[in-house]
Amino acid sequence: MIFFAVPSSILRPKSTCKRTYLMSQFISLSSPSSVQSLDMSEENNHHCPDYTELRSNMQNLAKSGGITKALQAFRLMRTAGPGKPTVYDYNSLVNCYLKSENVCLHDLSALYTEMSTLGLYPNASTFNTFLKGLNLLGESKIALWVTIEMCNYAFTPSFSSLSNLLKKCSDSMDLEEAITVLDLMMGLFKEASNCLNKMATDACYYPTVRTYTTIIKCWCDNGRVQEALSLLSQMEKRGLNPDIVTYNIILRALSNQNMVDEIFDLFQTIYQKDIPPDCYTATALSGLLKKGNLVIARSLLRDIIVTCGSDIDVAVYNVDLYCLISCFKFKEVSSLIKRMRKKGIEPNNITFNTILKGFCESKPMDEALEYFKSLKNPDLVSFNTILSTACKKGDIQMVKMVIDLMGNEGFELNVVGFTCLMVYYSNVGEINDCLDVFEHMISCGPTPSMVTINALMFGLCKNGELEAAYWFLCNLESFGFLPDSRTYKILERKCKVEGLNPDNRIKNRMISILKEMITNGHLHYGS
DNA sequence: GTAGGGTTAG
Incomplete structure (x- = not known):
């Protein structure tokens, strides 16, 4: 929800989006036991907010900048079930707070402390979100501290975030800090060969x-x-x-x-x-x-x-x-x-799944399904193989059936399954539902992969949403993703089809989109 | 007891 606030606003009218049967089915699949009764306040004794409602309440409070109330709402999410709130909720809390007009270092620090108080283990996005906030506040010294902390947690800061930090340190003449950042940038790229060279000069560690x-x-x-x-x-x-x-x-x-x-x-x-x-x-x-x-x-x-x-x-x-x-x-x-x-070699699940894929790709759907049903021990890959085919063919009945079957067999959708659903929605032109799936992943997991990102990029381009696609590409890094060669190729191809010069097109569009977003208050950081 | 490798789904 938070992650995609800007592109969603490009695409959608202000009204709330519809939830299809499919959406509610897979959301319930991914968090089966998270809904529990809970009293939010004395005036609301008969109302039982679920996890989604609690999260939305927390997000709204954070967006309004009331950090104390937002933290209370965040802690209240513990009542939504074991493992709640998640690190995704925490990242969302920080992200929402950064959207408020009251961002200050004291509150940001309180949020950081809350992480260890609740025993939450940060992920790469957690650090990137804090870095975004510190960048907004111009706190380069603390940003450097967070970057080092990020490295201590074995996450790798992006080259561009280090480059940005280096510029800030250089501008403010913090030479010592600039050298520290430069050092970090050089591990990223030279660590391995430096290490080898050092080893080679020391006979003990050859x-x-x-x-x-x-x-x-x-x-x-x-x-x-x-x-x-x-x-x-x-x-x-x-x-x-x-x-x-x-x-x-x-x-x-x-x-x-x-x-x-x-x-x-x-x-x-x-x-x-x-x-x-x-x-x-x-x-x-x-x-x-x-x-x-x-x-x-x-x-x-x-x-x-x-x-x-x-x-x-x-x-x-x-x-x-x-x-x-x-x-x-x-x-x-x-x-x-x-x-x-x-020869005494027993075929394994990979063998059967390879055959299943063959059936799915070159036989009619009923034959593929027949083979699938004949499998003695279908695993998650088997389910995903058949789900992927149904999604690619736009066969909604089959998609529903496979998801129901997965639920009955105790399988939950993983990142591959969710990505398949995104492919389905973008193929049938339901780009808003595709975004819903993506938002769900950002808020509740599983963490999207680069394949997910590229599927979304492809979906946006296919559905004529080039502006959103450009925005998405240019903001990937702020949220912990790095575009790969395929990400660029998808955009390039789309531009070619439309007879556009990708460089100028991207540049000009980006400038106008960013200007518009800043005017509308959607964008608070970077540029 | 000690370092490195593969095959299926998005």
């Missing part, structure tokens, strides 16, 4: 193949394959020979990014060095399959399976199965399963 591999994995997981490759050559220069584990990690990253030439080079190196590939080498190719490079992936996979001989495990069979299904070779699926069992 980095090993495993040390390098650990860091290479970190780079790969963050999509920084080029850095990973340069680290690979650095370790070789230092006389450390990468082994199959190192190569598998790099191969997986290359495969995920569809870097075919580099994959061939890597295989050439592996074979030249006479390092035999293993099961992990085979499964590292799944990214290539997902990118549609079926012929190359299958040929490499075949070679590996021949080399591995009888050592292949269930994961390799699953990737092989993925190949068959991607090539629509359903008739060969049962013989593969038979081969697995003959």
